[in-house]
Amino acid sequence: MILKDIKRGDTVLEARGITKRFPGVVANDHIDFGIKAGEIHAILGENGAGKTTLMKILFGLVQPDEGEIYVHGEKVNFRSPLDAIHFGIGMVHQNRKLIPAHTVIENIILGHPKSGNILNLKRTGEEITELCDKYGFNIDLKAKVWQLSEGEKQVVEILKALYRGAKILILDEPTSALAPPETKKLLASIKIMTGDELAIIPFITHKLPIVLTVSERVTVLRRGKVTARLKTADATESNLAKEMVGREVIFRLERVEVGKGKPILQVENLSALNDKRVLALKGVSFSVHEGEIFGIAGVSGNGQQVLAEVLAGLRKAVGGKVLTDGINITHYTSLERWQKGIGYIPSERIDVGSIGDFSLVDNVFMNYYFDDEFSKWGIIDSKKIRKLTKEIISEYAVAAPSSDITAKSLSGGNLQKLILARVLSRKPRLIIANLPTQGLDVGATEFVQNKLMEAKKERAGILLISEDLDEILSLSDRVAPIYEGEFMGILPGEQATRENVGAMMAGLK
Amino acid sequence: MKFGSYKVKLEKKVNLTGWQAAMISILAIIFALVLVSFIFLHAGVNPLVGYKEIFSYGFANAFGLPLTINKSIFILLCTFAFIVPMRAGLWNIGMAGQLYAGALGAFAVAFAFGAKGSQSIDLSPGIVIPLMLVGASLGGAASGAIAGFTKGRFNTNEIVVTMMINFITFWLVAHMIKEGGPFMGSGGEGEGFKLPPSIQAPIINNVPFTILIALGLAGLLYFLFAKTKIGYQIKAYGLCPAAAKYAGISPFKIPLLVFVIGGLIAGLAGYHYFAAVPGVFKITKNYGDFGDLAFYGIICGLISQNNPLAAIPIALLFGGLTNGGRFVQGKLNLGFGIDYALLGVLMITLVAFQFFFRYKIVWKKIEKEKL
Numbered sequence: 001m002i003l004k005d006i007k008r009g010d011t012v013l014e015a016r017g018i019t020k021r022f023p024g025v026v027a028n029d030h031i032d033f034g035i036k037a038g039e040i041h042a043i044l045g046e047n048g049a050g051k052t053t054l055m056k057i058l059f060g061l062v063q064p065d066e067g068e069i070y071v072h073g074e075k076v077n078f079r080s081p082l083d084a085i086h087f088g089i090g091m092v093h094q095n096r097k098l099i100p101a102h103t104v105i106e107n108i109i110l111g112h113p114k115s116g117n118i119l120n121l122k123r124t125g126e127e128i129t130e131l132c133d134k135y136g137f138n139i140d141l142k143a144k145v146w147q148l149s150e151g152e153k154q155v156v157e158i159l160k161a162l163y164r165g166a167k168i169l170i171l172d173e174p175t176s177a178l179a180p181p182e183t184k185k186l187l188a189s190i191k192i193m194t195g196d197e198l199a200i201i202p203f204i205t206h207k208l209p210i211v212l213t214v215s216e217r218v219t220v221l222r223r224g225k226v227t228a229r230l231k232t233a234d235a236t237e238s239n240l241a242k243e244m245v246g247r248e249v250i251f252r253l254e255r256v257e258v259g260k261g262k263p264i265l266q267v268e269n270l271s272a273l274n275d276k277r278v279l280a281l282k283g284v285s286f287s288v289h290e291g292e293i294f295g296i297a298g299v300s301g302n303g304q305q306v307l308a309e310v311l312a313g314l315r316k317a318v319g320g321k322v323l324t325d326g327i328n329i330t331h332y333t334s335l336e337r338w339q340k341g342i343g344y345i346p347s348e349r350i351d352v353g354s355i356g357d358f359s360l361v362d363n364v365f366m367n368y369y370f371d372d373e374f375s376k377w378g379i380i381d382s383k384k385i386r387k388l389t390k391e392i393i394s395e396y397a398v399a400a401p402s403s404d405i406t407a408k409s410l411s412g413g414n415l416q417k418l419i420l421a422r423v424l425s426r427k428p429r430l431i432i433a434n435l436p437t438q439g440l441d442v443g444a445t446e447f448v449q450n451k452l453m454e455a456k457k458e459r460a461g462i463l464l465i466s467e468d469l470d471e472i473l474s475l476s477d478r479v480a481p482i483y484e485g486e487f488m489g490i491l492p493g494e495q496a497t498r499e500n501v502g503a504m505m506a507g508l509k
Numbered sequence: 510m511k512f513g514s515y516k517v518k519l520e521k522k523v524n525l526t527g528w529q530a531a532m533i534s535i536l537a538i539i540f541a542l543v544l545v546s547f548i549f550l551h552a553g554v555n556p557l558v559g560y561k562e563i564f565s566y567g568f569a570n571a572f573g574l575p576l577t578i579n580k581s582i583f584i585l586l587c588t589f590a591f592i593v594p595m596r597a598g599l600w601n602i603g604m605a606g607q608l609y610a611g612a613l614g615a616f617a618v619a620f621a622f623g624a625k626g627s628q629s630i631d632l633s634p635g636i637v638i639p640l641m642l643v644g645a646s647l648g649g650a651a652s653g654a655i656a657g658f659t660k661g662r663f664n665t666n667e668i669v670v671t672m673m674i675n676f677i678t679f680w681l682v683a684h685m686i687k688e689g690g691p692f693m694g695s696g697g698e699g700e701g702f703k704l705p706p707s708i709q710a711p712i713i714n715n716v717p718f719t720i721l722i723a724l725g726l727a728g729l730l731y732f733l734f735a736k737t738k739i740g741y742q743i744k745a746y747g748l749c750p751a752a753a754k755y756a757g758i759s760p761f762k763i764p765l766l767v768f769v770i771g772g773l774i775a776g777l778a779g780y781h782y783f784a785a786v787p788g789v790f791k792i793t794k795n796y797g798d799f800g801d802l803a804f805y806g807i808i809c810g811l812i813s814q815n816n817p818l819a820a821i822p823i824a825l826l827f828g829g830l831t832n833g834g835r836f837v838q839g840k841l842n843l844g845f846g847i848d849y850a851l852l853g854v855l856m857i858t859l860v861a862f863q864f865f866f867r868y869k870i871v872w873k874k875i876e877k878e879k880l
């Protein structure tokens with residue numbers, strides 16, 4: 001371990017001229033940056049800007065075509081993550097790589113060279129507890145990982161890296177799956193860690209406020225190139241966004257008032273079970289009107305997913321009623337709901353909203369195959385569906401070289417545009433949008449929100465489910481915070497504020 | 510990996526054309542033949558002579574070729590019975606049971622017309638043969654429907670259900686044709702009654718009309734999956750059941766439908782072998798062997814990547830090799846099982862070579878100064 005005697009301010013990791021080409025794209029184009037001990041150096045960029053590739057290169061998962069990496073002044077050549085770990089680099093992946101059935105402690109020592117064949121859980125436990133106390137982590141080491149919240153799992157990943165002796169920690173989108181209070185806790189711990197001469201590199205997509213509160217320096221990437229290198233003190237939200245997206249970004253959407261029409265959706269006392277057969281939706285009642293966006297705010301896992309699935313006909317209700325235009329549709333199948341003009345934009349873009357191995361044409365057809373217009377005698381009118389796909393791709397600016405490529409080759413933002421376009425092109429009277437902008441970069445988020453607003457102008461009723469408080473507050477005409485399967489109230493848009501909705505999301509009435 | 514001054518790397522293939530897939534399959538076949546030639550050498554036979562005998566009997570002999578074609582039709586129908594559920598992501602391991610049920614259905618029709626009574630009974634083939642086909646289809650479809658229904662309604666494991674139904678149907682056939690069963694033949698030798706000549710299937714050049722059914726189905730199924738709404742729904746369900754459900758595709762109807770179609774086709778395979786192949790025309794004593802042969806449908810399905818047209822040459826190859834292998838064993842006095850060994854090795858290499866469907870090996874010369 002060569003990173004033993006480092007002092008605050010030493011440059012511990014330096015990348016010079018890192019270049020990585022993939023077929024048809026330069027993922028990293030001569031990237032230079034250095035990181036010092038005791039500093040948090042944020043790397044900011046949209047999806048596809050090359051952050052992930054850079055991170056993989058720094059961690060030895062991918063070898064660069066050109067360029068050099070120096071650890072504490074020494075030139076290194078990582079052939080695999082083991083080499084990187086040897087030099088004190090730790091990595092916390094965005095997709096958790098933990099074993100759910102094992103305890104926290106077992107996960108932390110998994111693959112640790114010190115663990116040997118016979119585990120000394122007591123000694124290890126003490127060492128890990130020491131680490132926790134030092135950095136302000138509060139976690140039950142004997143708990144099984146599946147019992148933990150997303151935030152706690154993140155902590156386990158960090159502990160795992162620290163226990164392996166990481167002095168440079170790479171965090172990939174560390175807050176993407178966390179609720180606001182968990183984010184706050186994590187950021188506080190990260191701050192403490194840097195006090196201990198640890199260098200931290202969080203990769204952040206578009207959560208600009210977090211960059212501004214937590215980091216000392218920022219490097220902004222766009223299309224594989226460094227577009228800005230600044231001290232956080234000199235940065236503002238809007239100039240960072242501009243560097244990241246390449247143009248001015250408007251943060252606040254103008255809420256358009258549309259005369260509220262008659263109710264399209266009425267939900268009475270609706271209850272449903274989740275996958276574990278536990279009552280997750282406990283008798284909610286509300287209505288959605290024409291030309292209205294009804295926002296449901298909540299931390300994920302509070303019943304909003306179950307609600308969306310019941311309304312889309314993908315899950316059975318165990319009590320209550322759903323009516324559209326006064327007709328009881330509680331027992332309608334999902335197909336009948338599509339035909340009645342209900343459009344569902346699912347939160348799971350891959351594997352529910354799209355089929356990765358299908359072409360874009362076939363993916364668009366998912367919401368059209370049942371229309372008589374697109375088939376005759378059961379034979380698909382492929383010309384028509386192809387034409388529709390082309391129109392959708394150009395109208396929604398889906399970045400795709402052709403409509404025959406598979407959906408899995410699209411980036412997250414483009415895939416969401418395709419799904420949104422497909423659903424909205426049916427002109428549904430009721431739109432259920434479940435986490436429509438989750439994980440999208442600034443540009444795509446703005447686009448999706450604008451399209452929902454346009455649909456509202458065309459007098460569709462929209463049920464918007466989101467974890468992003470800003471999104472809910474800026475788009476919704478009425479807001480219902482959901483907590484443990486119940487609405488904590490229904491607030492008119494003008495009365496909803498960050499403070500009162502945030503408190504209600506946490507279970508306070 | 511390094512070999513001398515060359516660097517070898519595996520790269521993922523982005524796309525695969527039909528031609529490349531065909532070339533890879535042909536290479537796999539050649540590779541298998543080379544491997545099996547060691548068995549020939551071990552048995553003291555010149556492999557070239559062995560292969561010449563196998564191929565000339567299997568594919569170019571006036572006696573051998575019709576046998577090959579009849580076996581291939583059977584394998585091809587079983588392949589379709591496997592492919593259709595496979596497109597919906599479901600494994601049909603029940604072709605054996607379904608073809609037994611199909612055979613029972615076909616012979617039940619003949620039985621109802623009194624065909625058991627006498628060989629000289631004069632029945633109208635224009636009526637009875639189509640009805641026997643319907644009986645075979647219904648028998649196979651009903652057998653398949655059980656697995657489809659339980660899958661769709663209770664989400665049971667279709668592999669286990671179809672497998673178990675194989676056993677049930679196997680013994681059901683035994684009950685029907687043996688020891689005083691209703692379909693027992695007059696010889697009392699534990700086999701079914703023989704169809705009277707008037708309702709034996711029309712045969713041209715020793716090949717029954719069922720070849721038209723098999724080839725017609727190949728085209729029909731290809732069209733079904735390429736162009737129709739039903740085919741689209743089956744494919745969507747197969748690739749991603751959750752997405753299919755989201756799109757309103759019934760998670761009950763699709764499993765039921767694919768198993769009904771698969772079972773129906775397997776039922777026709779039962780008709781083909783027991784009621785149409787020249788010289789058989791009865792449920793034979795060794796009917797279980799044909800149940801075993803049905804499992805080649807799985808291999809053909811996997812190798813053809815669920816493409817019904819690509820399945821035709823593969824089924825023909827397998828049919829010819831079983832046939833020629835069996836022949837050469839007798840002619841060259843080889844040990845028992847050379848035909849099975851050949852098919853076994855062929856299967857393994859064909860499946861192993863599918864690796865090259867997804868990866869290619871790249872050779873690169875390492876520059877001198879880097880060595």
